[in-house]
Amino acid sequence: MKCSLCGRNAVYNRRYTGTFLCDRCLARSVERKFQRTISENKLIEAGERIAVAVSGGKDSTTCMHLLAEHCERKNCELVAVTIDEGISGYREHGLRAARKNAGLLGVEHKVISFKEELGATLDEIVGLVKERGTGFGACTYCGVLRRSLLNRAARELGADKLATAHNLDDEAQAIMLNYVRSDLARLYRLGPSYPARKGFVPRIKPFREIPEKEVALYAMIKGIEVDSSECPHVGGIHVEIRDFINSLEENHPNSKFMILRTFDKIKANMAQVPSEFGDKRCGKCGEPTAASICRACGLLEGLGIEIGAENCNLGKNSAT
């Protein structure tokens, strides 16, 4: 098969546009989409300090590489943050890849661990969840606690923005998940950036318009060393929605983009959805929250992990 643009050997069939692309044309296109998402949505201003969440997987590692180039051109500073959830046989591989890539790029790298900050690894939390039958899956604990620690780390590192490597697939899945759960507040938060709110470092998603497969191919083409291991705790409705959307895309190319585009149009008419966060602060850790205690502290409390005890540092260093 030949590239529809230049006639070299193709590496990819971009079915949603009906074009075959070679390695060079695909890489150029991915880079252009990344730049366009940043400029059209004004995600990064010159001179800003950007924190990027890096797990060591293909998306976040590739995002760090592209951000490092972008930041150099725009005179921005980049700092990488990795959350070590404490997942035995899994996270250590990602951590190694994150460290190696940050080192290669000369990017400052900070590692924050569940064990040190919360007093328990995710593996230990999952054990407690099974014992107590809380009804929440591992991904709920991991996602909520990771987001809380990432926000705090970005704030303490003086970052103006926190970049995450959510790609088109992630965004389409999040839209679907919130439809299924009828969670309008969370649905409304989705977008290329999360608006600035007191206590939150604004989050940006420069990969929002890039399909997961294109990110993976880009990493392979560029020889970026990433961790490809699978989290042992993965499962639940997220996986069902992911598989459903992938099957939809397979039979009806462009479905992922249509989910995103339609949501963006709907969102423009959703302005009256109130933010779930006001100026409230968590009574336990001081992080922003909609209730008297934040979701992270609520989940930990439900497991009998003592908030504010010696071993729990969540929010101890939070300022403002």
Place this chain on the structure above:
Amino acid sequence: MNVEVRFAGEKAREMAVDLGAHVLDILKQLGVGREVVAVRLDGKLVPEEEPLQDGSKVEIFRIVTGG
């Protein structure tokens, strides 16, 4: 014709395919969707429409691993 297939780091195995088959036919036999894999044919990244030859070496990488 026969091709050698290595799927997601597993041990390579021989698979029989029809003359004129494409990479996509291998994915169908394995029950794997094209959205979740990248494929190298004889060491080079290829689209799933790439035709196979007798003795081709097919490496299939799972690109979607997270939750």
